[in-house]
Amino acid sequence: MRILLEQLNGLLSEEPDPIATMANAAAFLFNALPGVSWAGFYLLRGEDLVVGPFCGKPACTRIKPGRGVCGTAFSERKTIVVPDVHEFPGHIACDPDSRSEIVIPLFGKDSVPFGVLDLDSTEYSRFDEMTADFLIKASEIISLRLND
Numbered sequence: 001m002r003i004l005l006e007q008l009n010g011l012l013s014e015e016p017d018p019i020a021t022m023a024n025a026a027a028f029l030f031n032a033l034p035g036v037s038w039a040g041f042y043l044l045r046g047e048d049l050v051v052g053p054f055c056g057k058p059a060c061t062r063i064k065p066g067r068g069v070c071g072t073a074f075s076e077r078k079t080i081v082v083p084d085v086h087e088f089p090g091h092i093a094c095d096p097d098s099r100s101e102i103v104i105p106l107f108g109k110d111s112v113p114f115g116v117l118d119l120d121s122t123e124y125s126r127f128d129e130m131t132a133d134f135l136i137k138a139s140e141i142i143s144l145r146l147n148d
């Protein structure tokens, strides 16, 4: 996992454009982790979280803060791991085949969240503690680049 973090850091270094950064980060995570069916970003635009760069099937375009896994992680400012999406009240099923999910808030320099990193899997319990730890570190690398 440490090597993957170094690769991600290298991939994102020296590129200031936020869309390029998020597009490559989504593609990197999607391809680095087996069993991931969707990896991407939702970003606060006005009052909604709006889908950003991602890899996977087309997804819901807008999510209200406080709604679904993404909106809840954003509003509560904490990572949410969902081993079985059917057990999460209010889960928004963009892909009916999705079984587990992790959403990590992304923080600006002011420690205020500006969006989330979201990964889905068609496997139950895909995001174990080690994978969650890796993705939180990956999100920190991505946020640093986006806040630069």
Ligand code: SME
Binding pocket: 038, 059, 060, 063, 067, 068, 069, 070, 071, 090, 091, 092, 093, 094, 095, 098, 101, 118, 120
């Ligand atoms: N399942 C998410 C919606 C986004 S998609 O998974 C890409 C949610 O409940 O917020």
